[in-house]
Amino acid sequence: MTLDLLREHGTPLARQVFTWKDLVREPISKLDDEAFTRVRLIVGHAVEQAAVRFQHAAVRFGAEHRLLLADIRRVEHHQATLLRWLQPADQSPLESSIAVAQAAVEVGAQMARCEPDPYVAQALRLGLLEDFDHLYRLAALMDRLEGRDANAMLQSYTDIRPGRPTSAQHRAPEDDLRRWYDRYATAPATKLHARIACAIAYHARDHYLDVGPTFADPVARQLYAELASVKEQHVTQCESLLDPAETWLERWLLQEAAEVYLYWGCLSSETNPRVLAVWDRFLAYELEHLRIVRELYEKTEMRDASEVVPLSFTEPLEFTGERAFIREVLAAEVELGAAGTEFVPRDAESRATQSYRAQLERDGSPSETVAAGYRWSPGTELADPRIRDASVLPPLKATGS
Secondary structure, eight states, X not given: OBTTHHHHHOOOGGGOOOOHHHHSOOOOOTTTSOHHHHHHHHHHHHHHHHHHHHHHHHXXXXXXXXXXXXXXXXXHHHHHHHHHHTSOTTOOHHHHHHHHHHHHHHHHHHHHHHOSOHHHHHHHHHHHHHHHHHHHHHHHHHHHHHOOOTHHHHTTSSOOSOOSOGGGOOOOGGGSOOOOOOTTTSOHHHHHHHHHHHHHHHHHHHHHHHHGGGOOSHHHHHXXXXXXXXXXXXXXXXXXXXXXXXXXXXXXXXXXXXXXXXXXXXXXXXXXXXXHHHHHHHHXXXXXXXXXXXXXXXXXXXXXXXXXXXXXXXXXXXXXXXXXXXXXXXXXXXXXXXXXXXXXXXXGOOHHHHHHHHHHTTTOOHHHXXXXXXXXXXXXXXXXXXXXXXXXXXXXXXXXX
């Protein structure tokens, strides 16, 4: 897809309007719709929320453009609302958490697999294996609290098995910082992947912080606090990959390009016709946003925008299961950690990280507690021999006449 489409398919900003009925549509089904429809909605919402956060912050640096920022930001907010309200209405908080973790795993895996920068790819793989373990711990929590199988949500796209243990993921802040890419030498795809990964991590962090306090079970509450802490680390890692010398207009341009790239992938792979129409509409909106910011960037900074964003996107995000790739990474890198900006074997982690981890886990590890004795098997309660093989039921008590 070339960016010549900007002039052909962008929807003018004045026509990017909604009604309440338009914003609040019939939600998808958590069981009947393909799991990747929900994954796309989660990632789309996450990236829109990232756009809104950025544009609020940008007002402090570009006061002369505050009206344009407000106009585009309002559209981005309503896009985020529509995508969030399409989530299944009967989805429990724990089911939503499992869906968020699946989105982080699958989209993180695809970006890691096709990332051209080896160092950034390694950072994405580090986060991938940690999200993969979060999914396993949440599946164990569902088994513990509800006796249900998380695979009903995952639809067999994503394995339920341990990754890099969550208890081993806690690092001192200095060990979550990464080397930033060179804004002049780095491939555009790397810049877009870093932004999408950061948006997903930020969304998961906020989700775990919001959902965790709603549980009464003390282990569940502690587990969510632990997962939120790791996601804060992931946000730190992803943000530190961005070149700090990028101007705020350059970052705005890349943010809009990331949205175009994401929606093209959603449109190319969606199976639900109702949601497909949303991706088509939102891609047209984002093409126009990109055109506007591209012209503003070139006028203000006197640089060709093609030096920052690609002239074309060769391949969209596919939104397909990455089981084989994840298993390869798991086998090769599960024992990997980080020290400073480098990736090292876990036994070479810094004393600061070892001390930080020991302090957090002085009273125990909720992620280890919740998964103690848990191993996923298809069917969960139906596969439990204590239930499956029960042939004698307790007699019914007689009731008085």
